[in-house]
Amino acid sequence: MSLIQKQAQQKEDVYLNFINSIKSDVTKKIYEYNLRLFMEFCGIDKFEDLIGQQNQIITYLMSLREKKLSYNSISTRLNAIYHFYDMNDISLNKKMCHLSSTMTDCKANEDQLKHRGMPYE
Numbered sequence: 669m670s671l672i673q674k675q676a677q678q679k680e681d682v683y684l685n686f687i688n689s690i691k692s693d694v695t696k697k698i699y700e701y702n703l704r705l706f707m708e709f710c711g712i713d714k715f716e717d718l719i720g721q722q723n724q725i726i727t728y729l730m731s732l733r734e735k736k737l738s739y740n741s742i743s744t745r746l747n748a749i750y751h752f753y754d755m756n757d758i759s760l761n762k763k764m765c766h767l768s769s770t771m772t773d774c775k776a777n778e779d780q781l782k783h784r785g786m787p788y789e
Contacts, residue, residue: 682719719756
């Protein structure tokens with residue numbers, strides 16, 4: 669197999685690693701849809717281009733929070749992203765993503781209390 673063929677196979681494997689690891693057809697559709705939303709956010713259209721976009725996850729998370737999506741909606745979107753990277757042996761700092769989500773919640777609570785004239789400490 670030539671180097672070009674190997675590179676083409678690796679690009680295809682990125683997607684196959686992800687999609688073939690999911691048993692349920694419904695979950696496959698939901699995860700692929702949510703992963704494509706993240707790709708759109710990153711300005712990319714190929715699954716293999718997600719490799720190297722891990723630094724965009726927190727920014728994406730914050731944008732979802734700004735849109736006032738529910739916790740469950742955000743969780744579903746992030747789980748698709750986490751699964752993609754997990755199935756392609758790419759480590760993520762999930763604690764940092766969770767911390768970013770929690771910090772946003774804390775800031776929102778602080779703003780709500782200040783708006784009501786209550787101290788926040």
